[in-house]
Amino acid sequence: MRTGDLRLGLRLSRQAGWNQTESDWLRFMSMEPEGCFVAEFNGCPVGTTATCIFDKIAWIAMVLVDKESRGQGVGTKLLKHSLNYLDGLKIKTVRLDATDLGRPIYEKLGFVPEYELARFEGIAQPCKKEPPGGSLKRSLGMVIPAPSPKPAALRMPPFADMIEFDRQITGTNRAKMLGRLFNEFPRNIRILTDGDKIEGFITMRPGANAVQVGPCTATINAGSALLSDALNRCAGKAVFIDMPTGNVHAVKIGESSGLKIQRRFMRMCRGERIKDNIEAIWAGSGPEKG
Numbered sequence: 001m002r003t004g005d006l007r008l009g010l011r012l013s014r015q016a017g018w019n020q021t022e023s024d025w026l027r028f029m030s031m032e033p034e035g036c037f038v039a040e041f042n043g044c045p046v047g048t049t050a051t052c053i054f055d056k057i058a059w060i061a062m063v064l065v066d067k068e069s070r071g072q073g074v075g076t077k078l079l080k081h082s083l084n085y086l087d088g089l090k091i092k093t094v095r096l097d098a099t100d101l102g103r104p105i106y107e108k109l110g111f112v113p114e115y116e117l118a119r120f121e122g123i124a125q126p127c128k129k130e131p132p133g134g135s136l137k138r139s140l141g142m143v144i145p146a147p148s149p150k151p152a153a154l155r156m157p158p159f160a161d162m163i164e165f166d167r168q169i170t171g172t173n174r175a176k177m178l179g180r181l182f183n184e185f186p187r188n189i190r191i192l193t194d195g196d197k198i199e200g201f202i203t204m205r206p207g208a209n210a211v212q213v214g215p216c217t218a219t220i221n222a223g224s225a226l227l228s229d230a231l232n233r234c235a236g237k238a239v240f241i242d243m244p245t246g247n248v249h250a251v252k253i254g255e256s257s258g259l260k261i262q263r264r265f266m267r268m269c270r271g272e273r274i275k276d277n278i279e280a281i282w283a284g285s286g287p288e289k290g
């Protein structure tokens with residue numbers, strides 16, 4: 001896939017009702033220039049997929065086939081091609097977030113279910129009530145990127161410390177993706193700190209249908225405060241938040257904020273399992289990327 005295929009990518013993601021924008025597609029292509037693929041059927045481009053590699057762990061995303069060309073093996077071929085590419089690079093673990101349509105294909109290719117995520121959607125309402133864990137927020141410092149309306153904005157912690165914090169929770173060094181998100185949307189990041197210690201961070205970005213809130217990794221002390229703050233900042237706007245349903249505190253915030261579950265995804269894995277800490281994952285980065 002090259003930048004010339006952007007129109008195809010956007011057409012297919014819109015056709016499927018997905019939330020990706022041009023900048024999401026361009027980010028995929030910049031993260032893995034040789035690992036994003038287009039499928040042609042009878043000479044016409046009809047499908048896409050993107051891989052995203054973090055050391056020996058890879059994600060497969062953006063598996064889309066034009067409605068007119070489904071059920072003829074294009075999706076399976078795209079997957080096999082991506083897996084060959086990743087096997088050639090000696091990737092040990094491949095993960096993805098499967099929709100109901102994608103899951104049967106992935107199972108046939110050796111992926112096994114790990115855990116469920118739910119996409120919450122709705123119009124964000126300002127949170128009136130103190131969120132669970134909210135009282136702890138008072139002892140934590142919220143880092144708001146400059147120029148901030150608050151005069152006493154705290155200093156951003158070093159990027160390397162944030163990546164290490166995130167790595168301990170997700171089992172993955174996501175510098176490649178988080179660095180790009182932070183650079184593209186510097187005003188959207190919020191970080192909670194306790195002195196020099198990072199307690200969590202959240203960011204968000206515009207989407208085709210709604211603001212995509214996440215990724216957010218945080219301790220139990222910080223996660224609910226970060227999510228509630230993000231919803232306050234989005235008040236009145238349509239939002240999507242993808243949460244592991246195993247993080248009961250995150251789900252409670254989704255429910256108590258009036259958001260509804262739009263659909264569910266299954267996080268799946270092929271190869272070595274990665275131990276991530278679901279209770280500290282408050283929002284994914286978008287279901288097609290993990």
Ligand SMILES: CC(C)(COP(=O)(O)OP(=O)(O)OC[C@H]1O[C@@H](n2cnc3c(N)ncnc32)[C@H](O)[C@@H]1OP(=O)(O)O)[C@@H](O)C(=O)NCCC(=O)NCCS
Nearest residue numbers: 016063064065070071072073074075076098099101102104
């Ligand atoms: C999921 C998706 C990519 C599948 O693409 P596809 O090209 O239809 O996939 P395939 O044709 O390889 O497989 C789909 C079915 O067709 C069957 N099939 C495969 N080759 C076939 C052929 N030559 N003739 C008829 N059927 C065939 C497969 O066995 C599979 O059937 P199953 O549901 O019983 O397992 C497509 O439905 C899509 O774009 N959906 C919307 C976006 C989405 O959900 N993406 C997945 C993200 S996780």
